[in-house]
Amino acid sequence: MCEQFDEKYKDRLVKMMGCDADTAHFYYSVEDDEFFQISGNLFPDISGDPLDYLMTSGLIEKQSEPVFSVFSSKIQDGIINGTDKNSAYTDISIKLPGCEEYKMCHLYALFLRDENDKITDIHYNLRPYTPIENFNREVLKAFSSDKNPKLFAGRCARVIKDNPDKEIAFIQFDVERFKLINETYGVEMGDNLLQFFNDSLALVCSEEQPFCRLTADVYMIVTTFDTKDNLISFIRKVESMLCGYHGMEYRLVFGVSVVDDRTCHTRRHGDNASLARQLIKGNALQNIGFYSSNMKTELQKKQSIEDDMHKALLNNEFVMFLQPKHSISTGRIIGAEALARWNHPTKGMVSPGEFIPVFEQNGFIIKLDEFIWEEACKRIRSWIDAGLEPVPISVNISREYIHTIDVTSTLLKLVEKYDIPISLLELEITETLDSKGVEDIVKKMKNAGFKMLMDDFGSGYSSLNMLKSTPFDVLKIDKSFLDEFMESTRGRKIIEHTISMSQDIGLDIIAEGVETLEQAEFLSECGCDSAQGFYYSKPIPAADFDKRLVEINGKHV
Numbered sequence: 107m108c109e110q111f112d113e114k115y116k117d118r119l120v121k122m123m124g125c126d127a128d129t130a131h132f133y134y135s136v137e138d139d140e141f142f143q144i145s146g147n148l149f150p151d152i153s154g155d156p157l158d159y160l161m162t163s164g165l166i167e168k169q170s171e172p173v174f175s176v177f178s179s180k181i182q183d184g185i186i187n188g189t190d191k192n193s194a195y196t197d198i199s200i201k202l203p204g205c206e207e208y209k210m211c212h213l214y215a216l217f218l219r220d221e222n223d224k225i226t227d228i229h230y231n232l233r234p235y236t237p238i239e240n241f242n243r244e245v246l247k248a249f250s251s252d253k254n255p256k257l258f259a260g261r262c263a264r265v266i267k268d269n270p271d272k273e274i275a276f277i278q279f280d281v282e283r284f285k286l287i288n289e290t291y292g293v294e295m296g297d298n299l300l301q302f303f304n305d306s307l308a309l310v311c312s313e314e315q316p317f318c319r320l321t322a323d324v325y326m327i328v329t330t331f332d333t334k335d336n337l338i339s340f341i342r343k344v345e346s347m348l349c350g351y352h353g354m355e356y357r358l359v360f361g362v363s364v365v366d367d368r369t370c371h372t373r374r375h376g377d378n379a380s381l382a383r384q385l386i387k388g389n390a391l392q393n394i395g396f397y398s399s400n401m402k403t404e405l406q407k408k409q410s411i412e413d414d415m416h417k418a419l420l421n422n423e424f425v426m427f428l429q430p431k432h433s434i435s436t437g438r439i440i441g442a443e444a445l446a447r448w449n450h451p452t453k454g455m456v457s458p459g460e461f462i463p464v465f466e467q468n469g470f471i472i473k474l475d476e477f478i479w480e481e482a483c484k485r486i487r488s489w490i491d492a493g494l495e496p497v498p499i500s501v502n503i504s505r506e507y508i509h510t511i512d513v514t515s516t517l518l519k520l521v522e523k524y525d526i527p528i529s530l531l532e533l534e535i536t537e538t539l540d541s542k543g544v545e546d547i548v549k550k551m552k553n554a555g556f557k558m559l560m561d562d563f564g565s566g567y568s569s570l571n572m573l574k575s576t577p578f579d580v581l582k583i584d585k586s587f588l589d590e591f592m593e594s595t596r597g598r599k600i601i602e603h604t605i606s607m608s609q610d611i612g613l614d615i616i617a618e619g620v621e622t623l624e625q626a627e628f629l630s631e632c633g634c635d636s637a638q639g640f641y642y643s644k645p646i647p648a649a650d651f652d653k654r655l656v657e658i659n660g661k662h663v
Contacts, residue, residue: 129233132156136185136226156230157181160200167199167208169298172351173305174198174213179347180309181215185225191312192217196305197243202234209234210243258318262328262372265316266365272330274365275337276372278379279344282357282387284323289509291354296323302351310347326376337362341394359387363397381405388463411464414450419473423449426481427645428499430654431616431638434630439658441498443534443638444482445645446474471504472511478502479517482531483524485648490526494652495659500532500559508535508544514551528555534582536561548577559616563587564604573608581608585619585639592625602632609633 133142134155141155157178160166166174177196183189194215199208211234218227235243266274281287281299288296300323307317307325317327327344331337345358361383363375378397385404386395418424424446431441448456465471482499489496503513521528533556535548552558560578564587583601591597605615617629620639629637643654 129231130156132230132232134228134230136228156232165201167201168352169301170198170200172302173309176306176309176347177213177215181228184217185228188224189217194309196309197235200232200234210240211235258316258326259372261316262375265314265328265330266368266372269330270368273332273337274328274330276363276365276375276379277327277329277341277344277360278320278324278362278376278383279326279358279360280322280324280383282359282393284356286509287354287356295352295354299351299354299356303348306347307344310344320376324380326379338394345393357393359383360394361386361397362394384408387467407460408464411456411461412468412470415461415465415470418448418450419477421451423451424474424477425449426478426485426648428485428648428651429638429645430643430651431497431636432642434626434635434637437658439497439655440636441500441532442651443645444478444499444501446478447645466504469507472507475502475504476516479531480520481648483520483526486526486530487524489652489655494655496526496530497655497659498530498532498557500534502561503533503535505536505544508547513547514554514556517551517556518554529557532557532559532580534559534561535578545575545577552577552579562618573611573613576613578613580614580616583615583617583634588617588619588625592628598628601628605629605632605634 173196180194196213200211201208213232216229217225220226311317315329319325341360361379363378381401382395382397427445427447428442430439433440450456479501482501486496548558558578559580561582562584563581564584591601615634616636617634620626620637620641
C-alpha cells in the first residue's frame, strides 16, 4: 500500500457515501494499483483487490457469481477503455462473516476522474440490505416489470422527447426456445437465468438506456445511437454479457425498431421490434432483425401457415417424399431419406423453407415428424408385402423436442406396429454444438437397435472436435461443406482427409447435395461410395420412388 493516505479525504469520502459498521468501504488508486480498506467491520483486513477477494473467498452465492463477474468486467473495461458512467452497481447474495445464511447486498463503485475524464480512483462500498429495503426492492422490481410496465413506458417516452436530434432504437430480445431451457436445466435454473439478465442489464445499460422485462423471457432496451454499426456493437456487447450463464447453452434473438415517427406511441415501436424478433427466429446465420414495413406481409404469411397447419394434417395434405441414396460405384439405390411436403388445396405445393421454420418455432414440427415416421414405416411394410427388396429409410428427428417426448419409445412402437426390421428405419439428427443431453438420447436410440446418422456434418460447427466421442454411426457430409471445399486443392485435401479419418474410426460416410459427375467421382476417389443429391434424383413422391427402385435395382425378393 502507499505510505500515506489523505485522512481528510478519507473522512470526507466516507461521510459522503454514508458509513456504519455494516458497510465496507474500499478505495482503489488506479495509477498506483493499490487498495485501502477505509472502514467497515464486514470483512477482515483485505490487503488486495476486494473484488478478487470476493471472487475467490467462496462467500458469494453461486447464483450471484455470473452477475458479479459482469460487474468486475465492467470495472476493468471502464479503467482500460473509459466509460460514460460515473458509477456501477449491482446486487449480490453473500454469506457475511459470522452468518449462516446468504444476505442480499448492494455493491457500488464510484468513479473519480482527472481533467481528461480518465478514471483515476474508484471508491467501492458494500452493504447488506435491510429487511425494508429488500421489501422495497422486490416491490419496485414487480412494478417496473411485466406485471405493470408503466414506469418503463414513461421512461421510453422521455428518451424520445429528450433526444429530438438523435437516432433512437427499441431493442427487444428473448432466448430462442426458452422452453427447452426449463426442460433441460429445470424451471428454477430458468428463473435464475432471467434474474441474471435483469441484474446484468443494470450494468450494461446507462441511465439513459431504460430496459425492462416485458413478459416471460422477453426483454426490451431503448437507446440512442449514432450509426447502425454503433447500434449493432451495443447489441453484441449486450449479447456477450448475457451469454454463458453457468455454462448453459442458449441463443439470444434480437429485434430492432428504429424510431422514424416520434408521434407514435411507444407501444407501436415495441410491437415493431417484436415483429422483427419473431421473424428472425430460425435464421441460422443471423440473430439480429431490423423492422421493415414488409415484415407485416411476412407475419401474415406465417399466421396463414399456422391457421392451416392443423387442418392440413387432418386432411392428409402433408405427404412423404423420398430422396434416393445411391452407391456411387454401382449406381444402385441403397436407401432413401424421408422428407415432408405440403400439398395445399389452394396454394399448391408449399415450399418446406416456408413452413418448416414456422413449425419448429411453434412446436407443430413434433406432429409433422411423427406423421413422416409412420409414413416411412408404412412404406417399408408395403415393400415387404409386395415382395420388393426393401432399402432403409432415414427419418429426421428435430432437436427442438428431443428432450420433451420419449422419441425412442415412439419409434419402437411404430417398428412393432408395422412389424418391420429395425435396421430399415434409420434416424437423422442435425449436428450442433448444443449437445447437452443429446448424446445420451442418441446412445439410447442406438442401444435400441437404430442406426444413427449425424445430419449436416460440416455445416459450420466444430465438427472434427465432435468426432472423438460421437455416438453416431454415419456422417452425412453437408452440401455447403462439399461446395466450399471442392473449390481449391487445399479444400479437396480437407474433404479427403475428413473422409479417411472418419472411416478410420469406424464411421460410415454419406455425401449430401451431390449435383455433378465431378463431385461424385471425386468422392469415390476419396473412399466415399454413398451419395444423394440432384445429380441422382431430387426428392420424389413415394410411388415414383417405388418405380425407380424396381427399375434400378431390378429384382424382387
